[in-house]
Amino acid sequence: ETGVTQSPTxxxxxxxxxxxxxxxxxxxxxxxxxxxxALGQGPQFIFQYYREEENGRGNFxxxxxxxQFPNYSSELNVNALELDDSAxxxxxxxxxxxxxxxxxxxxxxxxVT
Amino acid sequence: xxxVEQDPGPLSVPEGAIVSLNCTYSNSAFQYFMWYRQxxxxxxxxxxxxYSSGNKEDGRFTAQVDKSSKYISLFIRDxxxxxxxxxxxxxxxxxxxxxxxxxxxxxxxxx
Numbered sequence: 001e002t003g004v005t006q007s008p009t010x011x012x013x014x015x016x017x018x019x020x021x022x023x024x025x026x027x028x029x030x031x032x033x034x035x036x037x038a039l040g041q042g043p044q045f046i047f048q049y050y051r052e053e054e055n056g057r058g059n060f061x062x063x064x065x066x067x068q069f070p071n072y073s074s075e076l077n078v079n080a081l082e083l084d085d086s087a088x089x090x091x092x093x094x095x096x097x098x099x100x101x102x103x104x105x106x107x108x109x110x111x112v113t
Numbered sequence: 114x115x116x117v118e119q120d121p122g123p124l125s126v127p128e129g130a131i132v133s134l135n136c137t138y139s140n141s142a143f144q145y146f147m148w149y150r151q152x153x154x155x156x157x158x159x160x161x162x163x164y165s166s167g168n169k170e171d172g173r174f175t176a177q178v179d180k181s182s183k184y185i186s187l188f189i190r191d192x193x194x195x196x197x198x199x200x201x202x203x204x205x206x207x208x209x210x211x212x213x214x215x216x217x218x219x220x221x222x223x224x
Binding site: 014043100102 | 147
């Protein structure tokens with residue numbers, strides 16, 4: 001069974017640029033959630049996708065957007081990057097039964113300069 | 114007041130000690146409670162998952178939930194240096210399965 005994978009591992013962008021982060025869910029999982037983890041903080045919920053539709057959103061501005069594909073993989077897009085967007089971006093997948101057990105990938109570390 | 118409060122530590126114990134990690138919360142809708150372990154620069158790893166109040170044991174780990182006090186705990190027995198990591202509590206309730214995390218407690222187990 002393949003776990004959650006994310007790409008790229010690290011990314012450096014300049015303020016104002018746009019970035020796309022990618023996630024492949026664990027085999028058999030159809031729900032994907034994205035979280036932002038600033039240094040020294042717990043992860044903060046960005047949004048969740050279920051069957052290619054957004055299924056809940058946290059307190060993040062519209063410049064954070066996402067997609068889920070028919071194979072359940074997902075993308076997180078961030079436009080007009082700000083310095084405060086520097087963080088570890090985590091993707092988590094969960095089982096079709098909709099349990100609360102979410103399994104995380106290794107994350108993408110984004111640095112905005 | 115934050116929905117989930119967790120003492121960030123750091124916590125340093127000798128090998129073999131019993132470790133107690135705790136979180137409090139304010140949202141009565143939370144019914145699902147989880148503990149994650151996160152090694153430096155890695156993604157969180159699910160350790161324990163509990164529904165509603167009660168205890169759950171898995172090897173050296175015991176999770177306790179007291180909904181009446183809005184208080185959850187994770188106990189680690191016979192702690193090992195490999196247990197050195199940040200421990201995050203997380204909880205959820207409602208239909209969109211959003212997890213709300215504590216800040217994490219940094220634990221160091223010294224040989």
